[in-house]
Amino acid sequence: MILNPPATDATANAAAPEVKIKLRGVRKIFETKRGPFVALDSLTLDIPTGCFFMIVGPSGCGKTTLLRILAGLETHTEGTIEIGASADGRPSNSMIFQGDSLFPWMTVWDNAAYGLTMRRLPKAQIKDRVGHYLNRTGLSRFTDLYPHQLSGGMRQRVSIARAFANDPDVLLMDEPFSALDEQNKVLLQEELLKIWEETRKTVLFITHSVDEAVTLGDRILVMTAHPGRAKADLIVPFERPRQVLELRARPAYGEFVFNIWGYLRDEVHRARAQDEASAQ
Amino acid sequence: MTDLIDKASDKASTRAFAARSLGPRFAISRSNFDRLMNVASPLALLLLWEIAAYFGWIDVRFFPAPSKIFAEMMVLIQNGQLWTHLVASLYRLFWGFIFGGAPALILGISMGLSRTLRSIMEPLVAATYPIPKSAILPLILLIFGLGEASKIVMVAIGLFFPILINTMAGVLEIPKIHFDVARNFGASRLQTFMTIALPGAMPLIMTGVKLGVGMGLILIALAEMIGAKSGLGFMMWNAWEILSVETMYVGLIVIAALGVLFSLILNEVERFLVPWKQAR
Numbered sequence: 001m002i003l004n005p006p007a008t009d010a011t012a013n014a015a016a017p018e019v020k021i022k023l024r025g026v027r028k029i030f031e032t033k034r035g036p037f038v039a040l041d042s043l044t045l046d047i048p049t050g051c052f053f054m055i056v057g058p059s060g061c062g063k064t065t066l067l068r069i070l071a072g073l074e075t076h077t078e079g080t081i082e083i084g085a086s087a088d089g090r091p092s093n094s095m096i097f098q099g100d101s102l103f104p105w106m107t108v109w110d111n112a113a114y115g116l117t118m119r120r121l122p123k124a125q126i127k128d129r130v131g132h133y134l135n136r137t138g139l140s141r142f143t144d145l146y147p148h149q150l151s152g153g154m155r156q157r158v159s160i161a162r163a164f165a166n167d168p169d170v171l172l173m174d175e176p177f178s179a180l181d182e183q184n185k186v187l188l189q190e191e192l193l194k195i196w197e198e199t200r201k202t203v204l205f206i207t208h209s210v211d212e213a214v215t216l217g218d219r220i221l222v223m224t225a226h227p228g229r230a231k232a233d234l235i236v237p238f239e240r241p242r243q244v245l246e247l248r249a250r251p252a253y254g255e256f257v258f259n260i261w262g263y264l265r266d267e268v269h270r271a272r273a274q275d276e277a278s279a280q
Numbered sequence: 281m282t283d284l285i286d287k288a289s290d291k292a293s294t295r296a297f298a299a300r301s302l303g304p305r306f307a308i309s310r311s312n313f314d315r316l317m318n319v320a321s322p323l324a325l326l327l328l329w330e331i332a333a334y335f336g337w338i339d340v341r342f343f344p345a346p347s348k349i350f351a352e353m354m355v356l357i358q359n360g361q362l363w364t365h366l367v368a369s370l371y372r373l374f375w376g377f378i379f380g381g382a383p384a385l386i387l388g389i390s391m392g393l394s395r396t397l398r399s400i401m402e403p404l405v406a407a408t409y410p411i412p413k414s415a416i417l418p419l420i421l422l423i424f425g426l427g428e429a430s431k432i433v434m435v436a437i438g439l440f441f442p443i444l445i446n447t448m449a450g451v452l453e454i455p456k457i458h459f460d461v462a463r464n465f466g467a468s469r470l471q472t473f474m475t476i477a478l479p480g481a482m483p484l485i486m487t488g489v490k491l492g493v494g495m496g497l498i499l500i501a502l503a504e505m506i507g508a509k510s511g512l513g514f515m516m517w518n519a520w521e522i523l524s525v526e527t528m529y530v531g532l533i534v535i536a537a538l539g540v541l542f543s544l545i546l547n548e549v550e551r552f553l554v555p556w557k558q559a560r
Contacts, residue, residue, distance in 0.1 A: 071464050095464045101457050105479040105556050114475075115465040146556040166465060 019084070020170060020202045021047040021070070026079035028065050038227035039065045040076070045221065045230065049084065052196065052203045054213040056264065057223030057231075058271035063206045064098070066228070067174050070204065071095045086169040091115065094168040096159050098175040102147040108134070108158050109143040115166030133161040136195050153184035157191070164195055173205040177212065189215055190244045197241055210260050214253065215244055222263040225271035232263045344526050352526035353533070361515070366534060368510035369500055372428065376435025376496055384443035384492075385485065389477045391444075392451020409441050413499055421507050431503045431511070438499040439492035446488025450481025483557050486550045493542050501535060 333345035424430035504513025519527035
């Protein structure tokens, strides 16, 4: 094969900072009519504090399941998960969901303030924080509108503001941009990077786009097709702060993307073979 | 080819324009025409009725002239009878609405939220809902006596089922992702009830209330005919006993007007409670 660029192995970087999320042998088995289905298999992982951690894998590899487990929306079957204790009563995580997760019955403002309102924070503090993140996402003029009056890109910016305003320890992002067109996607990636630079929270970001993973992430975990296991764990060698388009123009960027495709290609083919087999 | 078509349509439109400008006195927009017809058709029917009664084409013992009905209405308004009966009916409708609507709303949302409660209650609802409400009037009279309570209970039962069933359906129709968001952002059970289930089900709750109020009007007229000494139903029944056909018609008109008034009020309430469904 032509493809064999040296991949930077994450585990080689011994002087790792404090670990925020620690997974040891995590397994998730769903009971289905056709018998048990292993969604995640023996996943062991350390995510350092402040890391922008990307997970890439073929569809159906259990990456969303992992995120839902960490978000407390699902329970794992085996293994241990430790999430570093959050300081001064902050929520441990907030999720940015795939697709339309805004409440259609609330205005932009009320949607963005949701987490803080549920935690009954003082009104002045809510006003401050929600105002800040709606401003940062360019939505200050639209606070009184309802979601159906917004474009898809604007709606996803509201859910970014909602998660950041909640000020969690860890941000969980489940393919937040997958429903957007390419131009909007680049804009939102750029905005997300800018907002993230302010606080540098730990992020766990799931995507099926290799470009997105390399553009945004510090580290990339490539997952196998079902059952989902860790296939490769790579450090993204690009400095921050990043400009999305400038980054993508670099030859090193293309090389790195190509490198990841090397790991991913077999898995995508395997996922397809599995789909075809189960369709018969 | 396109030229030909263009010319043909040009000619057609000039002709239409000419035709319209020939009679500027009759120029009227389509929507105003519709509005005019909406008012004109019932008026025309009343006029026809009046003429038919005047010339004896119809039996005025059964179909008294509209002018006679109107005169009788004036008499009933002046001697205060109509007002007394109207207030008595409205009083029963109001308390029936409270005692039927509130439990239906709370139980409906709870059934929508809890699968266990749903599996317990659904067979009970399915078994009792199809019983004609008019058929249980004797039982209600037996249990609650001839006083106000039996009338209020009848209205309450009539309102209860449409509101219950629609409220539950409304909660079940809320996309699961909204409940995931509530959970991830730390909403308590009560908060989930108030911020997700109630507003999310509101469009269908309003449908249930509209159906329920219609059912309430039917049942109040019926219940007052049998076991009451006041109310619009009693007024009409009494009119039958003393053969005052005009009074019967006055009762019918007032009940119909109440139905229209309630639906206008409920449409306004809906606009206020469900602002996010308007612009669709």
